[in-house]
Amino acid sequence: MTILRVLLGLLPFLGILAGVFFVNRVTPFVLGMPFLLFWIVAWTVLTAVLMLLVYKLDPRNRRDAAPGSSQGKY
Helix, strand or coil: CHHHHHHHHHHHHHHHHHHHHCCCCCCCEECCEEHHHHHHHHHHHHHHHHHHHHHHHCHHHCCCCCCCCCCCCC
């Protein structure tokens, strides 16, 4: 489960930084924006969704966990 959380955390990094080299075009417009700008805005929104998913997958954030169990321990 930890590997899944790490991979989900790396997706925005790869999408924004590595993906820019592949989508660096101006001609297709999406929602009135050049495609590169749309790509960055879309990944910004997806980053928030992915971080919410990572938060939900983290066992330390579950309500049924005993109070104080593995809190602050990494």
